[in-house]
Amino acid sequence: MLKEKIYKSVFLVLAFASLLFLVGIMVVLFLNGLPIFKETGVFNFLFGRDWYPTYEPPEFGILPLALASLMVTFGALLVCVPLGVGSALYLNELAGHRQKAILKPIIEILAGIPSIVFGFFGMLIVAPLVQRIFNLPVGLTAFTGSIILGIMAVPTVCSISEDALSYVPKSFREASLALGANRWQTLIKVVIPAAGSGISTGIILGMSRAVGETMTVLMVTGGAAVMPKSFFIPVRPMTSTIAAEMGEAVVGSSHFHALFGIGLVLFVITLIFNIIAEMISRRFRVKLGLGR
């Protein structure tokens, strides 16, 4: 009995630990990030077009950084949605048992590769290739970042979509086939719509991964804090700015607070993504009668 009680309280503490961490992180972000909003004004911080944090006077406009993040994330979606959803469909609908047994673990290995390795790969192989194919002065661009981030997000999109597809009750398919629809029609008209919100959850979580990724974008996007006008120029996403500058910023300076301010903006963005994903996945469970 005593043992049971101990186990229970241990797990209770563990469960609440993550809540504690979240609160701690939020407090630190707000305490250190808010001063910059007071100093430059919310509007100037969010919509300023120049990021020159160490000059006299410094300029803390994160619009180019925020647009770069959005652009690279959008580009990554164009890569990871067809690849991720496509492979999920193949795995669930078409692949035989043996193929699935080989392919699924391989896609999951992709998720386990450290992001710095993706960064090296992008820097040494993809960037020179992009540079040659499109005849650019330099290969470290938003486009290169999008490709690599897209590949990195594939496992997230694929495994969540695959789960969603496998949750679609067998009776749905049987009913469709019984009505005379062929396999393809069943897939397009019944299975995908039924798994639709699960697939969208996967896509949004993939997006969340792409927008928050740091190491790879730091290495492959080139890092120019300029307003992004095209996919084929170097850009500087928010995460890479924090990573590149945090070690050298004077603690307690405006620059330091500005970096936390970026962190705050990022936190809010990923929070919104996660809330949307959660809302959609709830609807999905209700629709399929899986309960909450």
Place this chain on the structure above:
Amino acid sequence: MKKIMYILAGLALMLFAGNAFAGVTIKGSTTVLPIAQAAAEEFMDQNPEIDISVQGGGSGVGISSLIDGTCDIGDASRAIKEQELKQAANKGIKPKAHVVAMDGIAVIVNSGNGVGNLKIEQIKDIYTGKISDWSQVGGTGGKIVVISRDSSSGTYEAFNELALKKEKVRNDALLSASNQAVVTTVAKTRGAIGYAGLGYLSEEVKALTVNGIECSKDTVLSGEYPLARPLFMYTNGKPSGDVKSFIDFVLSAEGQIIVEEQGFVGLK
């Protein structure tokens, strides 16, 4: 379950050991890091009773850790700033600078580039955006791809002061997070120009002469090469005890050989 507990206990011990038993803790600049690491290893071989732990993090981290009292020596590739001095004074810390080495900042281009020398004014014009084509500085035409370190790195601040006279780098310059990243990008990009510490030069890139002077250990030491800077280790006040022995070791003839081995310029 028991096994896990042992592992956790072991990890906890290791964590605490870092703080409780270490004689000297060094943190800071990634440029100074190789010197600190190599010197610490040699020093601990000779003095097994003294334990030294060395970490990177950046110049800002080094100096703020010194101010917070979480390290004994703060490495920096730049001089301490006004604001940091004020913070230190508030906490009763008196940072004292020890120059442990000199470093030349080499201006590098792709090895396929025909340009071999630039005047310092030309470098400034390239980085601030007044010159944007290689034909303007005597090369075969082509857009100049400007590569810089991000604006808070110590190497950047030294370069900004020495070469750009504190003017702003053009905002479409590529910013790389490390010396090595600059070298890799320049090696892979035909029209690129970048800069990196002397220790990072490799066969893959070509170092330019600046005002006709080659970036080498001799020219940096003699003060002829215009883009040279000191590297610092900061202590709280005059060092004493193990911290003093370590600083003395780095500054000794033996320590300066280690500095040279790591690709920097020793003080002679």
